[in-house]
Amino acid sequence: MAYTEEELKKELETKEYEYGFYTDIESDTFPKGLSADIVRAISKKKNEPEWMTEWRLDAFRIWEDMKEPEWANVNYEKPDFQAISYYSAPKKADPNKSLDDVDPELLEMYKKLGISVDEQKRLQNVAVDIVVDSVSVATTFKKTLAEKGIIFMPISEAIQEHPELVKKYMGTVVPKTDNFYAALNSAVFTDGSFCYIPKGVKCPMELSTYFRINEGGTGQFERTLVIADESSYVSYLEGCTAPSRDENQLHAAVVELIALDDAEIKYSTVQNWFPGDKEGKGGVYNFVTKRGLCEKNSKISWTQVETGSAVTWKYPSCILKGDNAVGEFYSIAVTNNFQQADTGTKMVHLGKNTKSTIISKGISAGKSQNSYRGLVQVSSRAENARNFSQCDSLLMGNECGAHTFPYIEAKNKSAQIEHEATTSKIGEDQIFYCNQRGIDTEKAIALIVNGFSKEVLNKLPMEFAVEAQKLLEISLEGSVG
Amino acid sequence: MLEIKDLHASVEEKDILKGINLNVSAGEVHAIMGPNGSGKSTLASVIAGKEEFDVDKGSIALEGEDLEDLAPEERAHKGIFLSFQYPVEIPGVSVTNFMKTAINESRKARGMEDMPANEMLKLIREKSEMLEIDRKFLSRSLNEGFSGGEKKRNEIFQMAMLEPKLAILDETDSGLDIDALRIVANGVNKLRSKDNAIVVITHYQRLLEYIVPDYVHVLYDGKIVKSGEKELALELEEKGYDWIKQEAVV
Numbered sequence: 001m002a003y004t005e006e007e008l009k010k011e012l013e014t015k016e017y018e019y020g021f022y023t024d025i026e027s028d029t030f031p032k033g034l035s036a037d038i039v040r041a042i043s044k045k046k047n048e049p050e051w052m053t054e055w056r057l058d059a060f061r062i063w064e065d066m067k068e069p070e071w072a073n074v075n076y077e078k079p080d081f082q083a084i085s086y087y088s089a090p091k092k093a094d095p096n097k098s099l100d101d102v103d104p105e106l107l108e109m110y111k112k113l114g115i116s117v118d119e120q121k122r123l124q125n126v127a128v129d130i131v132v133d134s135v136s137v138a139t140t141f142k143k144t145l146a147e148k149g150i151i152f153m154p155i156s157e158a159i160q161e162h163p164e165l166v167k168k169y170m171g172t173v174v175p176k177t178d179n180f181y182a183a184l185n186s187a188v189f190t191d192g193s194f195c196y197i198p199k200g201v202k203c204p205m206e207l208s209t210y211f212r213i214n215e216g217g218t219g220q221f222e223r224t225l226v227i228a229d230e231s232s233y234v235s236y237l238e239g240c241t242a243p244s245r246d247e248n249q250l251h252a253a254v255v256e257l258i259a260l261d262d263a264e265i266k267y268s269t270v271q272n273w274f275p276g277d278k279e280g281k282g283g284v285y286n287f288v289t290k291r292g293l294c295e296k297n298s299k300i301s302w303t304q305v306e307t308g309s310a311v312t313w314k315y316p317s318c319i320l321k322g323d324n325a326v327g328e329f330y331s332i333a334v335t336n337n338f339q340q341a342d343t344g345t346k347m348v349h350l351g352k353n354t355k356s357t358i359i360s361k362g363i364s365a366g367k368s369q370n371s372y373r374g375l376v377q378v379s380s381r382a383e384n385a386r387n388f389s390q391c392d393s394l395l396m397g398n399e400c401g402a403h404t405f406p407y408i409e410a411k412n413k414s415a416q417i418e419h420e421a422t423t424s425k426i427g428e429d430q431i432f433y434c435n436q437r438g439i440d441t442e443k444a445i446a447l448i449v450n451g452f453s454k455e456v457l458n459k460l461p462m463e464f465a466v467e468a469q470k471l472l473e474i475s476l477e478g479s480v481g
Numbered sequence: 482m483l484e485i486k487d488l489h490a491s492v493e494e495k496d497i498l499k500g501i502n503l504n505v506s507a508g509e510v511h512a513i514m515g516p517n518g519s520g521k522s523t524l525a526s527v528i529a530g531k532e533e534f535d536v537d538k539g540s541i542a543l544e545g546e547d548l549e550d551l552a553p554e555e556r557a558h559k560g561i562f563l564s565f566q567y568p569v570e571i572p573g574v575s576v577t578n579f580m581k582t583a584i585n586e587s588r589k590a591r592g593m594e595d596m597p598a599n600e601m602l603k604l605i606r607e608k609s610e611m612l613e614i615d616r617k618f619l620s621r622s623l624n625e626g627f628s629g630g631e632k633k634r635n636e637i638f639q640m641a642m643l644e645p646k647l648a649i650l651d652e653t654d655s656g657l658d659i660d661a662l663r664i665v666a667n668g669v670n671k672l673r674s675k676d677n678a679i680v681v682i683t684h685y686q687r688l689l690e691y692i693v694p695d696y697v698h699v700l701y702d703g704k705i706v707k708s709g710e711k712e713l714a715l716e717l718e719e720k721g722y723d724w725i726k727q728e729a730v731v
Contacts, residue, residue: 428533433569435553436529436562437583437639438590447582451573451622 030087036060039187042087046156046190049163059176059186066180069313072342073371073403076311079250079285084219086188144205149198152207155223158194165196169227173256173293173319181252181287181313185221189254192222197232197263206461208237219250226256228263228298235266237464249274249284251309257292257300261322264299265292268460269316270468273308275475278366280338283310290314296322296351303459305468306333306343307475315373317346320354320382327356330456332468334475335368335400344374344405349385349415358389361453364400365476371403378415386416393423394452396445396476424452446473482507482678483528483647488539490527497523499703500539505647508675512689512714513682515700516722521682522566524700525651529563530556543647557583558590560646564636564653571623576635577605579623580642587643608641612668629656630665637668648672649680654688666691686718699725 030038039060043053068078145152151162159166176186193209209224228234238255251273259265267290276283286309292300302316318327329345347356356376364370370393378385393402404421426448434444449472450457457465483505490498497520505511515521527534528541530553541548543559551559571579585595596604609619612634624632633653640648650669654662669692673679681692689697689711697713698705706725707713717725 427569429569430571432531432553433565433571434583436557436565437579437643438554438557438587439583440552440554440586443582443586447574447579448571451571454573 030085032085033082034060034084034086034188038086042188042190045087046159048156048159051163051167052159055171055176056187059183060188062176063180063183063187066183068180072313072373073369073405074311074313074340074342076285076340081184084250086219086221087190145203148201148204150201150203151194151196153194155192155194155225156190158225162194162196165227166194166225169258170223170225170256173258173291174254174289179289182254182289185223185252185254185289188219189221189223192224192253193226194224195226195234195236197228197234199229200231201229202232203234206235206237208239210239219252221251222253224253224255225258226265226267227258228260228265230260231262232260233264235461236268237461238267238269239272239467251284251286251288253288253290255288255290255316257290259292259294259298259300259325261296262298263295264301266301266303266461267292267316268464269302269304269306270460270464270471271304271306271308271312272471272475274310275308275339276310276337278337280310280367283339284308285310286312286314288314290316291319291346292317292327293319294322294325294327294351294354297324298322299326299328301328301330301459302345303330303456304332304343305456305460305471306331306341307471309341310339312339312341312343314343315345317348318356319348319350320356320385321350322354323351324353325351326354328459329356329358329360329374330459331359332361332363332453332456332472333370333372334363334472335365335370336475337366337368339366339368341369342371342373344372346375347377347387349376349378349382349387352381352383352385354382354385356385356387358387358391359455360389360391361456362391362393362402363396363449363452363472363476364393364402365396367399369401369403371405373405373407375407375409376417377408378410378412378417380411382412382415384414384416385410385412387418389417389419391419391421392452393421394449395423395425445476449473449476482509482544483680484540484542484545485528486540486542488524488527488541489537490523490534491537492523492534496537497534497703498527501700501703501705503698503705505678505680507646507678509696510673510679510681510692510694512692512694512697512711513680513700513705514684514686514697514714514717516726517684519700520703521684521700522651525563525649525680525682528556528649529553529561554586555590557643558587562640562643562645562648564633564640564648564650566652566655568624568627568632568636570625570627572625574623576619576621576623576638580605580639583639583643604642608638611641611671612638613664614638630658630661633657633665634661634668637665637672641668641672644672645677647678647680649682651682652684653681654683654685662688663691686714689714701725 036057039056043056174182176183195207197203226236257265257267273284273286294300300318306312316329320327327347333341333343335341345358358374360372362370362372372391374389376387391404395402402423406419408417410417430448431441431444450469457468460468485501485503488498488501513521548556581601588596653665681694694711697709697711699707
């Protein structure tokens, strides 16, 4: 047989996960299992006020009556929710201490992750909050941000220090009753990031959170809440990694964005959870609910590069509530080996003249399955709503799958909705052409994939784009002999 | 420069090349002509190292070095360039980015650093002017939506950028109108030097009016059945390939 089909496939299978190290840090981990008592214990551990404890317990009761959803185009063994530990914290972490006090092993871990929690970040103008397992370890640049009135801190601290904001907004975009995993998250979330940009303030730097699961047999349930007050602007970055493990780890996060009148939020994610090994063993189950609410003249852009996780179930969405609101979704989802991804977005047009754009790029290799699922909904009072959707799939080899499930519900006749979809395959001829110009197969694939993903990569903040590009290469290429 | 000895090649067990002998020296231009299906494009692909072809017998050497064990990209690093008959599209990858990658990969293989950006820019400017290429063209996705003429001109632009020792032009004239043909041929002529060699594969004599070869070979049924100087091309034009076929049978 010809070169690419066989050789290419082999090469794609052999690239190992680069972030698969485990850091030996003493952890404070709860016994496995979930009950009202565990929920109370989490709340107590965090020294939470009574209202928060009650909120959690309410969510737990809702969750108990819910069933795990089965409509996604993925197959996996359902997690045993009683076999997971719902709280794990590196013992030496103390969010009140400065970076100098952080466990050197933790710092070493960040280095391996390529995160420099130091002056480098100042040069790059990025403030970082790092969440390992369940707690937030260090937030940099608090002071610089505070001068502008920007609040950027672990959500556990925000509950203590800014209860009025948390109370007012948490659960308003993703209610406790929204879905099975959102209810679970509401009951047991242990940390995450909180961000508030005051009226008229343009956040002077990128805000960034890094999540990492370290401890075995634990779940990570972080909660992120970003509020952009009227006429403010913020760009938010999120990065994720986990060590290689044989068992599946559960990650069920909730992210809520609120853009008040004339505000803009850019939310970028580079997700690189452990995808499982090449036999499909292990890997993170990533069941995430992300949604943003857009008030009048506001804008929310979701940009995501998804390369990790064994199973992904994720639909960053926009509720375009106010008139003239704009929602955008730019996504690259890569699946390899036995990975499965069911990802896309929901654009709900409620206000007049609301606009949404969806650009989705799915890349499948190995024996993976990659699905785009998107809903464009136009309500009856949303005059002149417009949507443009483009879903492109790139296939490598003959054993993977790409699927597109677009749903359109328009209840207003003035709506303009466009949908374009393409499917292509990396061809032997393309590879040979590159080879003939002196570009080896590995580099050729990277070039073709980057070209395919360009429209989305261009939406990422500069330094993140470079990182994402590298990640695409790592996820898809083999070590060519 | 190029030395081909008794080359036999097949694809899926079907013999296509049946004993080719060819010597091309530096500074020479050779034309390979022949009817459809005679093996012209296969010969080009085999020299470039396309893996779907099996070399069953014989050898190909560049500057005395046997190419047998070299991958296509390694042959490219040694200075072999193939101008494709049907150049492929690579969406989202600009001509400039593609050339930058190609040049730097070859440099890397020779143990050199990446070409500095200003040097690259200068090279691009110089070569695009030589081939009358609009700068806007260079930011477009490689071959995507290009006309036939643009694709071929782009191939020659790449040849100019990479400065190969041996360039094989596979049916570079097909799909070109007379103006485009003249520009492409002029470009190739400017790239001729005493240090490089060019093999022009063509069905028609037309291209050879512009790129005048030193030698002409006629390929028929996987073998070179006739070789001569440039006049042979004219003779072929006049008498047609049937004349060769008849001679070959005899």
